[in-house]
Amino acid sequence: MDTVDQSIRYMLLISADEDREPDVVSDEGMRRFHEWMADLERRGVLRAHEGLYPSRTATTVRVRDGEVLRTDGPFMETKDQIGGFALIECSGIDEAVEIAAGHPAARFGQVEIRPVR
Amino acid sequence: MTDVQAAVADAFRDEWGRIVAALIARTGDWDVAEESAAEAFAAALETWPRDGVPDRPGAWLTTTARNRALDRLRRAKAGEAKLRLLAATADEPPGERREQPDDDRLRLLYTCCHPALAFEAQVALALRTLTGLTTTEIARAFLVPEATMAKRLVRAKGKIRAAAIPYRVPPPDQLPERTTAVLGVVYLLFNEGYGATSGDGLMRPDLTREALRLAAVVVELIPDEPEPLGLLALLRLHDARAATRTGPGGELVPLEEQDRGRWDRAAIAGAVGLLRRALAHERPGPYQLQAMIAACHAVAARPEDTDWPRIVRLYDQLLDHQPTPVVRLNRAVAVAMADGPAAGLAQVDAVAGELDDFRLLPATRADLLRRAGDKVAAAAEYRAALAAAGNDGERRYLARRLAEVDPS
Numbered sequence: 001m002d003t004v005d006q007s008i009r010y011m012l013l014i015s016a017d018e019d020r021e022p023d024v025v026s027d028e029g030m031r032r033f034h035e036w037m038a039d040l041e042r043r044g045v046l047r048a049h050e051g052l053y054p055s056r057t058a059t060t061v062r063v064r065d066g067e068v069l070r071t072d073g074p075f076m077e078t079k080d081q082i083g084g085f086a087l088i089e090c091s092g093i094d095e096a097v098e099i100a101a102g103h104p105a106a107r108f109g110q111v112e113i114r115p116v117r
Numbered sequence: 118m119t120d121v122q123a124a125v126a127d128a129f130r131d132e133w134g135r136i137v138a139a140l141i142a143r144t145g146d147w148d149v150a151e152e153s154a155a156e157a158f159a160a161a162l163e164t165w166p167r168d169g170v171p172d173r174p175g176a177w178l179t180t181t182a183r184n185r186a187l188d189r190l191r192r193a194k195a196g197e198a199k200l201r202l203l204a205a206t207a208d209e210p211p212g213e214r215r216e217q218p219d220d221d222r223l224r225l226l227y228t229c230c231h232p233a234l235a236f237e238a239q240v241a242l243a244l245r246t247l248t249g250l251t252t253t254e255i256a257r258a259f260l261v262p263e264a265t266m267a268k269r270l271v272r273a274k275g276k277i278r279a280a281a282i283p284y285r286v287p288p289p290d291q292l293p294e295r296t297t298a299v300l301g302v303v304y305l306l307f308n309e310g311y312g313a314t315s316g317d318g319l320m321r322p323d324l325t326r327e328a329l330r331l332a333a334v335v336v337e338l339i340p341d342e343p344e345p346l347g348l349l350a351l352l353r354l355h356d357a358r359a360a361t362r363t364g365p366g367g368e369l370v371p372l373e374e375q376d377r378g379r380w381d382r383a384a385i386a387g388a389v390g391l392l393r394r395a396l397a398h399e400r401p402g403p404y405q406l407q408a409m410i411a412a413c414h415a416v417a418a419r420p421e422d423t424d425w426p427r428i429v430r431l432y433d434q435l436l437d438h439q440p441t442p443v444v445r446l447n448r449a450v451a452v453a454m455a456d457g458p459a460a461g462l463a464q465v466d467a468v469a470g471e472l473d474d475f476r477l478l479p480a481t482r483a484d485l486l487r488r489a490g491d492k493v494a495a496a497a498e499y500r501a502a503l504a505a506a507g508n509d510g511e512r513r514y515l516a517r518r519l520a521e522v523d524p525s
Contacts, residue, residue, distance in 0.1 A: 008281040092281040093233050094291075115279045 009047065009116035010096045012086040016109025017079050018054050032104040039102060040088070045095075048087040055081040080109055087116070121166045128174040129158055133249035135175070136182045138221035141246075141284060143203045147274045149189050151246065157182035222247060223334065224284050230298035231282045238273035243302040244309075245270055247331075254309070257507070296339050300348050300404065303331045307352050311359075312507065325359070328352060336391075346395035347405030350388045354411035357384035368513030371484075373420040385415045403438040406431055425455035442471040446481060458489035476505040480515060487522055496523035 040046040055074040062069045074081055083105065090096055093113070100111035118126070133154060140150035157178045171177040187203055229243035244250040256266035276282065287295045307328035332349040339345050361375040392408045410431045417423040432448035445468040453461020462485045465478075472478045483498030499519040506512045 006281070010280075092283045093231075094283060094287075096280075097233070113280070115281065 006091070007089050008092060008096075009087060009089045010093075011114045011116055012088060012096075012100055012103070013082050013112040013114065014084045014086070014103055014105045014109065015080045015082045015112070016105050018081050018083065020108055029104050036102050036104065040086075040099065043090070043095075043099075045088045045090045045099065046086065047089050049085070051084040052082065054083075083109075119166070121170060122162070124170045124174060125158060125161050125165065128161065128178055129249060132175045132178050133158070134222050134225070134247040136179055137246045137249075138225040139179070140182060140186050140203075141225060142221050144186055144190060145284070146190075147246070147277065149186050149193075153182045153185040153189060154178075154249075156185045223286055226299055226302070226331070227286050227295055228277070228282060228284045230295060230302060231277075232295070232298065233280060233282055234273050234276060235269075236298065236301065238269050239298055240302050240305050241266060241269055242273050244306060248306065250309070292339060293342055296335065296342065296345060299335055300332075300344060303328050303335065303352075304348060304404070306331070307355070311355060312511075325352075325356060329356060343395040343398035343400050344402040344404050346391050347402060347408045350392040350395060351404055351408035351411055353384055353388035353391070354408060354415050357381040357388065357415065363510055364513075366513060367510050368517065369510045371514070372414060377418065380415065385412075388412070389416070401434065403435060406435045406438065410435075423454070425451055429455050442468045443475065446472060446475070446478065450481060450485070453485050453488065458485045461485050462489065476502075476507055479505060480511070483515075483518065487518065492522040499523075 037046075037049075040049075058072075058074045060071040060073060060075045062071070086103075088096065088099060090099065096113050100106060100113055103111050105111065136154045136157065137150045140153060141147055144150060160181055161174070161178060165171070183203060187200065190200055190203065225246055226243060229246060230239045234242070241255050244255050245252070252267050252270065253263050255270075256263040286292075307325055310325035310328060329349075329352050332345070332352050336345045336349050358372075358375060358380050360381070361377075361379050362370055364370050388408070389412055392405065392412060395405050395408070410428055413424055413428050413431070428451045429448060432444065432451055435444055436448065446465060449461050449464035449468065451461075452464055462482070465482055465485060469478060469482075479498045479501035483495050483502050486495035486498055496519060499515050499522065503512060503515045503519065506515060
């Protein structure tokens with residue numbers, strides 16, 4: 001069992017303070033981001049990856065007593081908001097942590113790793 | 118305890134961790150491994166009194182546990198591959214099982230101590246799976262309610278499964294960081310054995326032995342790091358005094374009353390040698406500092422030769438690494454010995470608020486009040502300490518002291 005020949009899917013939820021957006025799109029930020037993407041391609045682990053518009057564009061929907069309720073904004077009002085996600089398929093939690101730590105946003109925000117059912 | 122019960126208890130100490138570790142390696146299922154191991158020991162208690170203790174109890178228990186695991190996996194309709202893997206272990210000649218007995222347990226130890234798990238969960242998991250400590254015993258060691266501990270264990274195992282935490286010894290580049298967590302587990306294990314939180318005896322030698330053994334294995338695995346050496350030195354220094362820590366009636370004998378002639382001088386010299394090797398790295402850490410404090414006691418020919426001011430300074434350094442109330446309490450005792458009980462009591466009072474549930478707090482206060490000559494206050498604290506004592510050895514010691522300060 002030492003050699004891990006299984007592959008597990010993880011969703012990486014990338015979040016940060018949206019007011020710090022300029023840092024993300026700086027030249028240095030873009031360079032780091034492209035490095036990260038190149039690394040994922042080398043590993044062959046990326047299944048899906050998207051960046052999102054800011055949380056002020058979000059609409060949150062709840063159905064209560066059969067009625068569709070719309071809220072303008074994200075489901076949780078916190079300083080840090082999800083700005084993107086990546087679906088990866090890799091050997092286990094250690095590789096997932098390595099990949100998450102390589103995302104530029106991990107330096108000022110955070111990446112939550114969730115195993116996919 | 119009957120002979121058969123003693124045989125099962127011996128086998129439990131020797132085999133529990135081995136059996137659980139091997140079953141996890143082969144099934145990948147922690148619950149199946151634990152439950153099957155528990156069933157094997159229950160079966161031993163049932164059948165050994167009738168059929169006699171088998172020639173090789175370990176092999177009997179391993180086979181029984183494996184068969185129970187096979188049954189469980191079949192009932193759960195586990196995949197063919199898993200069943201084949203488990204069934205294949207039946208063909209291993211029993212002699213070969215012993216050749217690398219620590220491999221599975223080391224993988225188990227490092228997996229329990231994976232950084233994706235909270236530290237408390239890591240320690241709890243290692244104690245449960247490697248030594249078979251019950252949830253109740255672990256809860257007492259952690260000073261938390263049993264239900265909290267049970268939930269913590271279930272959650273940790275759930276995360277290992279869902280997040281695919283690997284069952285392995287980490288690669289070399291991650292080893293030092295991962296070892297810090299492992300050392301914490303070994304240290305706690307030793308502490309539980311050295312001052313048992315339950316039972317008749319003051320000490321549970323099975324736990325201290327397991328901790329000493331694991332500490333030696335970790336040193337073997339990471340020979341070039343100072344903290345594993347420091348921990349091993351610390352545990353061996355404590356262990357060298359173990360025989361003098363209890364009197365004929367099983368009561369605790371405090372450090373100052375121990376028969377220093379019966380301390381294991383060779384073990385102390387060996388431990389001091391280990392400590393020197395650790396200190397040569399010039400990277401002090403909490404275990405090396407605690408070992409230095411233990412060495413101050415171990416090399417003092419008489420209690421009054423103890424270099425208490427140096428011990429206070431070492432506690433100050435230790436506080437830089439571990440600013441915890443328990444360390445401050447220990448420092449307060451050293452201050453009392455260096456500067457008198459009044460100075461020590463003032464410092465005990467300063468940390469008391471953070472130590473509400475700590476069972477050694479009233480005993481510490483009681484001893485300092487007795488030294489200060491305040492018999493009435495000391496008696497009240499000895500009574501509180503008696504109510505909180507974890508084992509009979511502590512209780513007998515406290516009862517003796519209570520009688521000294523309150524002859525009525």
